[in-house]
Amino acid sequence: xxxxxxxxxxxxxxxxxxxxxxxxxxxxxxxxxxxxxxxxxxxxxxxxxxxxxxxxxxxxxxxxxxxxxxxxxxxxxxxxxxxxxxxxxxxxxxxxxxxxxxxxxxxxxxxxxxxxxxxxxxxxxxxxxxxxxxxxxxxxxxxxxxxxxxxxxxxxxxxxxxxxxxxxxxxxxxxxxxxxxxxxxxxxxxxxxxxxxxxxxxxxxxxxxxxxxxxxxxxxxxxxxxxxxxxxxxxxxxxxxxxxxxxxxxxxxxxxxxxxxxxxxxxxxxxxxxxxxxxxxxxxxxxxxxxxxxxxxxxxxxxxxxxxxxxxxxxxxxxxxxxxxxxxxxxxxxxxxxxxxxxxxxxxxxxxxxxxxxxxxxxxxxxxxxxxxxxxxxxxxxxxxxxxxxxxxxxxxxxxxxxxxxxxxxxxxxxxxxxxxxxxxx
Numbered sequence: 284x285x286x287x288x289x290x291x292x293x294x295x296x297x298x299x300x301x302x303x304x305x306x307x308x309x310x311x312x313x314x315x316x317x318x319x320x321x322x323x324x325x326x327x328x329x330x331x332x333x334x335x336x337x338x339x340x341x342x343x344x345x346x347x348x349x350x351x352x353x354x355x356x357x358x359x360x361x362x363x364x365x366x367x368x369x370x371x372x373x374x375x376x377x378x379x380x381x382x383x384x385x386x387x388x389x390x391x392x393x394x395x396x397x398x399x400x401x402x403x404x405x406x407x408x409x410x411x412x413x414x415x416x417x418x419x420x421x422x423x424x425x426x427x428x429x430x431x432x433x434x435x436x437x438x439x440x441x442x443x444x445x446x447x448x449x450x451x452x453x454x455x456x457x458x459x460x461x462x463x464x465x466x467x468x469x470x471x472x473x474x475x476x477x478x479x480x481x482x483x484x485x486x487x488x489x490x491x492x493x494x495x496x497x498x499x500x501x502x503x504x505x506x507x508x509x510x511x512x513x514x515x516x517x518x519x520x521x522x523x524x525x526x527x528x529x530x531x532x533x534x535x536x537x538x539x540x541x542x543x544x545x546x547x548x549x550x551x552x553x554x555x556x557x558x559x560x561x562x563x564x565x566x567x568x569x570x571x572x573x574x575x576x577x578x579x580x581x582x583x584x585x586x587x588x589x590x591x592x593x594x595x596x597x598x599x600x601x602x603x604x605x606x607x608x609x610x611x612x613x614x615x616x617x618x619x620x621x622x623x624x625x626x627x628x629x630x631x632x633x634x635x636x637x638x639x640x641x642x643x644x645x646x647x648x649x650x651x652x653x654x655x656x657x658x659x660x661x662x663x664x665x666x667x668x669x670x671x672x673x674x675x676x677x678x679x680x681x682x683x684x685x686x687x688x689x690x691x692x693x694x695x696x697x698x699x700x701x702x703x704x705x706x707x708x709x
Contacts, residue, residue: 377696
């Protein structure tokens with residue numbers, strides 16, 4: 284015996300639409316499946332500031348190790364000097380500091396004698412000499428987004444409006460960018476990137492950067508071998524895991540390029556060169572000090588300074604800027620002071636002898652020092668996992684490779700397009 288619904292005739296169609304009882308002899312109309320969006324891969328460039336490649340051996344990085352095992356992993360040589368801003372700019376412009384104009388974390392320029400560059404400087408004047416990848420992409424109509432990256436807040440190619448603090452005339456930025464704030468934690472940074480990828484396709488970025496600084500901070504504060512640094516490594520690996528899980532939930536394929544700007548070496552008050560004991564403090568002006576020092580002679584004191592500074596020194600070497608060894612690719616830019624000293628790895632150059640003991644970590648030393656080497660991991664559908672990068676490949680090679688991934692013509696750069704060419708499947 285067939286069942287019949289006891290509803291009024293006017294409700295029969297409504298009940299059928301809800302999947303309830305249908306009139307005898309009829310089946311409910313099938314519900315049309317919601318089409319699943321076929322997303323194109325996004326390129327995500329991730330920087331883990333100060334992450335040494337050997338941190339992967341500490342047993343606290345399961346997510347990074349999984350990406351490395353399923354992709355390509357290598358040690359990458361940074362640019363000299365091995366400082367944060369010069370190297371982040373080298374990665375995204377393909378230009379070494381000597382050409383990019385970002386020659387250090389602290390700089391002076393004779394054309395602006397009353398200004399000094401610091402890591403908070405966003406005046407395009409300091410940045411305009413080398414084009415970053417997001418500008419290359421935006422010019423080609425590719426939408427980009429940066430969840431922090433040194434220089435990503437700069438209106439590149441523009442000019443600061445006289446008398447203003449941050450107003451810029453003209454210039455190009457990523458379509459989506461944020462002013463750096465260290466208080467925004469790693470989880471927030473990842474979630475911000477994922478939120479951008481939840482957007483409709485027409486306003487969704489095809490290139491994204493994410494920047495993590497916790498490992499570098501721990502390395503500076505406590506040293507590369509400290510438990511605090513290992514904890515920071517574990518923390519950022521968890522944030523990489525959060526990114527991977529979020530991309531999976533979105534059904535968003537991604538070509539991940541995860542790298543660092545430089546490594547980290549142990550420093551100590553027991554290994555300090557006091558500059559005032561090397562030369563007479565009346566003969567020079569110290570522009571920057573640390574793993575390296577840059578100096579300018581006081582007017583008329585050049586001969587006296589050179590007589591003491593340029594002779595052999597224990598634990599450091601000093602040169603006129605034009606005599607810095609060619610292998611550093613450093614010394615021609617106008618922002619590099621006339622004299623430059625480089626300490627042995629682990630030694631610090633300071634204005635005077637330390638007043639109290641200290642330990643910690645730093646970077647800025649020889650770009651070939653094992654402690655200064657940088658991380659490189661590539662994982663995604665665009666990559667040939669059989670590829671092995673050439674030994675000693677440098678971070679300026681990343682820019683032409685990113686341009687190839689995005690399908691854009693690269694701006695002039697120092698990178699070797701052949702270095703990572705075999706990493707791409709096509």
